[in-house]
Amino acid sequence: MSEATHNQDPKPLSDEELAAAAAMTPTDPLADAQAELANLKAQNADLADQYLRAQADVQNARRRADDEIAKARKFAVEGFADSLLPVLDSLEAGLALPNVTIEQIREGSEATLRQLKSALERNKVLAIDPPPGTKFDPHHHQAISVVPAEQEPNSVVGVLQKGYSIADRVLRPALVTVTAPK
Numbered sequence: 001m002s003e004a005t006h007n008q009d010p011k012p013l014s015d016e017e018l019a020a021a022a023a024m025t026p027t028d029p030l031a032d033a034q035a036e037l038a039n040l041k042a043q044n045a046d047l048a049d050q051y052l053r054a055q056a057d058v059q060n061a062r063r064r065a066d067d068e069i070a071k072a073r074k075f076a077v078e079g080f081a082d083s084l085l086p087v088l089d090s091l092e093a094g095l096a097l098p099n100v101t102i103e104q105i106r107e108g109s110e111a112t113l114r115q116l117k118s119a120l121e122r123n124k125v126l127a128i129d130p131p132p133g134t135k136f137d138p139h140h141h142q143a144i145s146v147v148p149a150e151q152e153p154n155s156v157v158g159v160l161q162k163g164y165s166i167a168d169r170v171l172r173p174a175l176v177t178v179t180a181p182k
Helices: 015-024 029-074 078-096 102-122
Strands: 125-128 141-147 156-161 163-166 169-172 174-179
Touching: 078 102, 102 125, 125 169, 141 156
Parallel strands: 141 174
Antiparallel strands: 125 163, 156 174, 163 169
């Protein structure tokens, strides 16, 4: 062999050749078990760390949600109260006027009532005021009396007091008189 051929680096082994060589080399079962144990301990520590971080994230998210709910409850009526302030101002201004006539009081009261109705509607508070002949609905009406009438049985004859709902939830049912069943 020439010296040039003798000094060349041997060709690197492929993965298959390395695996075959490792399989032929006798291994120490204790060393293998210790290496596996060390590997599993590292994986366990990593998973435990991930678990603790996830738990902390969940607790932080829950705490933020609880804070948001508390703030929402605390300030839920803020918009509603804000829309009622002009009504309060009108009432105070009307009472501050000296020597007013009955007509002026009536005009001021009607204007203030319009303001109040507008504020309620802006906040989704709607009147339940069924016209005569409407079928009685126990979810929205409360029958105060039953009277004989020519209308269909169990229909509204008259409204004694309007009811109100907010966002499809009844705050107060309308007090109604209904027709007697035949």
